[in-house]
Amino acid sequence: MPIIYKYLTREIFKYFAIILTMVVGIYVAVDFFEKVDNFMEAGLSLSKTFSYLILKIPFIVAQIIPLGILLAVLIVFGLMAKNNELVALKSSGISIYYFLTPVILLGIIFSAFLFFLSEVIVPVSMEHANRIWLKEVRKESAVISKEKDIWIKGNRIITHIKHYDSANKAVFGITINYFDIDFRLIRRIDAKKGVFIQNRWYLYDVAQQNLNKKDNNYKISFHKKLIEKLDFMPDDLMRVIKKSEDMSFKELIAYIRKIEAEGYDATSYRVDLYAKTAFPFVCIIMCMIGTGIAVREKIKEGLPVIIACGIGIAFLYWISYSFCISLGYGEMLTPIIAAWAANLIFLCFGVLILLNAE
Known part of the structure; x- marks a missing residue:
């Protein structure tokens, strides 16, 4: 040289x-x-x-x-x-x-x-x-994320989200389970999509189940759109999802697929x-x-x-x-x-x- x-x-x-x-x-x-x-x-x-x-x-x-x-x-x-x-x-x-x-x-x-x-x-x-x-x-142990599935544990509420789109503040495949003090399921919401608009969550294509305490049967209702008060914000989801920069090239390809x-x-x-x-x-x-x-x-x-x-x-x-x-x-x-x-x-x-x- x-x-x-x-x-x-x-x-x-x-x-x-x-x-x-x-x-x-x-x-x-x-x-x-x-x-x-x-x-x-x-x-x-x-x-x-x-x-x-x-x-x-x-x-x-x-x-x-x-x-x-x-x-x-x-x-x-x-x-x-x-x-x-x-x-x-x-x-x-x-x-x-x-x-x-x-x-x-x-x-x-x-x-x-x-x-x-x-x-x-x-x-x-x-x-x-x-x-x-x-x-x-x-101390955010109540929120767990493994690649794409997000689990959120609140006050007698467990929420599961299949996918979160941070660009549009939208969740997909969301399931919300509400429990009573004896940890009995009293209400369940399944929605195809949810969007955070003006500090509120709008859920779309919703199937809702409510427990009838008299006969212990669940009443099912369907909604095109439902406004639901949830105990988490988009910023909470952003903190727990695995970001692209935190993934290797191989991991990111697998995640995309x-x-x-x-x-x-x-x-x-x-x-x-x-x-x-x-x-x-x-x-x-x-x-x-x-x-x-x-x-x-x-x-x-x-x-x-x-x-x-x-x-x-x-x-x-x-x-x-x-x-x-x-x-x-x-x-x-x-x-x-x-x-x-x-x-x-x-x-x-x-x-x-x-x-x-x-």
Whole structure:
């Protein structure tokens, strides 16, 4: 490996590690002071608090990697430009595209690492972190979720939900069982669908059974629509369902097949599936953009400016990515286009910057 390649690789890794450590440290500190009171009220030790925070670190790292690699590339080339090292290298006949090779290779390595982290480490760590937060801190043991089936235990009420659509705040295949003080079933509601509208649950295609205490028989009635007061809100369901980011690629595919086989809409999960493959590639794109910006002559005296520029670019990418994903959820874009649109836009931007960098 040429000396310049070794130098670039070492320096980029060094500044990436510094940036990552700083950002993760700040996030963990803020999260600690925000949640430490909850852990103390639950009677948990500091070691349990730190265990929870450590389990969240892989998820934080996965979100920070693209920004970290972009800023590291900008800082390294910015310092080289400030010290006239780039001018000296260009004067000796070295093209800026020569610098691109090690940077792109690093981008590929970081992309592979990000995919591995998101696929293998994050689902396991977040599952344990959520279990600590929900079961031990929030004491929400009455709500149980296993992939898709949700069981909710209330005050002499047990509710079962087959599927929850978070995008539309809708539940499917809902069964509500009401019991008396002797735990005898006195009322049962079966509904094909329920939608949360204006702080009320509207149930559709309802079959209702009520116990007649005189003859101990159940009276059955049917309703097209029924307004029912339930002891849970959409936010309660969101906290317990297993989110796409908490599933591995294999788990998400199996989940999509299962809910589609049962006739439910899996559009949002398909968007998330394609996003799992699209998001890691942003590391390569950020390396291209960072190199193209940093090797320009204009940034020689403005290192703080290009760092601010890098943060701005990362922010714009995140807005574009989130917007396209939202369009995919709303079925305005196909899942694969929604997941890859932001990458394609910023890839074109990176290529244009590199073409005009000389």
